[in-house]
Amino acid sequence: MTPAVIAEQRVLQHETMEQRRLWPARSPWLGAAVNALPREDFAPDRVWRWDGHAYVPVDRATEPRGWAGEVYGDPFAAAVTQVRGGLATSSLSCTAVVVDMLDSLLLEPGQRVLELGTGTGWNAALLAWRAGSSRVVTIEVDAGLAEQARSRLRAAGTAVDVHVADGADGWPDGGPYDRVIATYAVDSVPWAWVAGTRPGGRIVAPWGRLGHVALTVADNGQYAQGWFQGLAQFMPARGTGTPDRTFAQVRGGAPAQDERVVTRELSPLRDSQHLLFALRVALPQVRITTGTDQDGVNAWLHDGLSSWAALSAAGTGRTIAYQAGPRRLADEVENAWDTWERAGSPTVYDFGMTVTARGQVVWANDPVTGPRWPATTAPPHRQPAAHASPTACTGAET
Incomplete structure (x- = not known):
């Protein structure tokens, strides 16, 4: 029964993505990659559901339909895969935002890619499908999650290079990279990510736990600049959260x-x-x-x-x-x-960011003439202490 239930939910989510026009038109490879690398192959046998008061376990063996519903639910809903101290600390990233961010990356075959936040390994597998499995390096701060992802990636037939480290430092040994993508939210884009990306390379990262930005490294390597791409909510980097004060x-x-x-x-x-x-x-x-x-x-x-x-x-x-x-x-x-x-009530897509070694600014409408704000770090109390690597998504269709 379980394979049939999962297949049913997988088809339903794919159809929902099509109906809501969530598959990016400029990246047709994404639909093929998601079909070739189904989410259930990267989900643990136990996921977690919020019941309004606490996270409760949903096991594949005993609740196959509920489990499949968590893995293949709303395209803007992440499947929580790890809970510690009552808080969600890792997730299988939601499909809509995963494909949106990968579309923003403008990834081409053969490009060298650094992923920050391996999580379940699904996003790394999708990167490898496009770029080539030997072209992807992924970093995960949680050794247990890294080992599980390594096993899943091997089972999927990829040769993605998985390392246990703090993603804030990047991974200089494998650089320079053509593309860098983070799957957890930061309030400041680490300069190490820019320094590790070749001139003309692209960095996509969730910022401010509200949306993601796509930056292009300048030809002189002295700054990276680009526009915000969409709205969603993301888990913050490990260690950056404390319980939110009410x-x-x-x-x-x-x-x-x-x-x-x-x-x-x-x-x-x-x-x-x-x-x-x-x-x-x-x-x-x-x-x-x-x-x-x-x-x-x-x-x-x-x-x-x-x-x-x-x-x-x-x-x-x-x-x-x-x-x-x-x-x-x-x-x-x-x-x-x-x-x-x-300023004309700019939308999120009218905002952009410039990152230098000295700091970063967010601007609206134009990087030179538009209004500008220092991209100061929000204090830890802004979000719960969920310090996972992968994305946790709730989305606004924009």
Whole structure:
């Protein structure tokens, strides 16, 4: 029964990808590679499902349909493959974002590729299908995951070179590379990745845990620059997360230090992923959540430390901002929102990044004349302590 169930789910996901036009038109090789290297060959016999309160195991032997549903569910849903301390720490990356990132890589046969974050090995296998198995080097910080991936890659008939190391350092021994791809989110693109890529080479990496950027290394090797390619959520690099503080924890019992009327409509804070991306660029420390009640849209802001703001709908189109702490977060968010609107309300695809050995900046519309923001690192409290290598995806179709 199990092979039939898996085949059914595999076909269903493929059809869903086609119906939603998620197979990249400029990279037809991706559909063939995914069919030749099915996800179930890289998934462990136990995956994990979130039941609303905790991750619960789903075993291939005892729940074949549930297991297949986790592996071949929504194209924007990752299959959690490792849980530690109640937190998801590794996953089989979601199909839609995997193919989107590989499309962004512009990979050609014979190119030398470095992958950072081996995870299950599936992404490395897809890279090898295109470039050639002897052309791919992959790095995994978790020795156990690396060994499992090595075994799966051998079973798939590839000669991918798997190493246990910290991906932040790249892998200089195999460079320079034509292509570099990371499968975990970073807040700063390590200069080692740029230094290890040949001039004209391409780097694709999730940034800010909200989307991925594709950078091309300049001919002189002194910088890399490129555009953001899509929206999704990603697991951060190992060791960069601590349990996220809630708004209530940051606020504590402190009363508001000031209050004022907010005149703008708050629904974009709830509905516009492009605005939220712009606010992440401008205010990397600020966490924003929203909720809707009979009076309208409410928003809660905090910086994980000691500043907070509550934007409370009061009915009849009125919103009151209550703020406290060293920073006035409602003011900062509105100012950043105004800057975004003055720039023409750019979408995520209108943002880009420039990386040098001295640092990096994010810009909108144009790398020279457009508005610019230092790509400062968001503090660890921004995300849960899931410190896996592979991508964890929830997606926005854009």
